[in-house]
Amino acid sequence: MVSPSSKEVFIQGITHDGKTFRPSDWAERLAGVMSSFRPGGARPGSHLSYSPWCIPTTLNGVKCVVVHRDLQGHEPMAWDFVINFARDNNLQVAEACLLPDVPPLPKP
Template identity: 90%
Template structure:
């Protein structure tokens, strides 16, 4: 399902049948569950922010969760959890790499 060389995986809120996945806040919920899995491990208050390894976003109007492969390397059971969540809910998964935003033009 996911190549071992992928740097990032996008779990998209669209089923393979093309239906929008519900509830509408599924991405935030999934990322919230994964908030304690982060570089250096969970710390007091880490549940108040998303892990850099599992971030909810919207791409082209579709809710997604971007899962970084560092999660697989550091927390294999957490990686399996998010991948199995996608599989169990028949969600589309894409392997990709987020590109940084282009630099802002210099104003003079």
């Protein structure tokens, strides 16, 4: 399902049979559960922000959770949890890397 060569895995809010996954805030809920898994470990107040290893987003109108491969190296059970969440809920998973936003070129 997931190869070790990609840096990030995108869990998409679309099932394999094309249905939108519910509830509509599933991505935020999953990322919230994973908020304490972060570089340096959990710290006071870390539950108030998302982990850089598990970020909810919307891509092309589809809710997604971007899971960074570093999570697997630091917290294998947490990695298994998110991958099994996708599998158990029949969600589509894509391997890729999230590109940073590039500012537009100045007009001549």
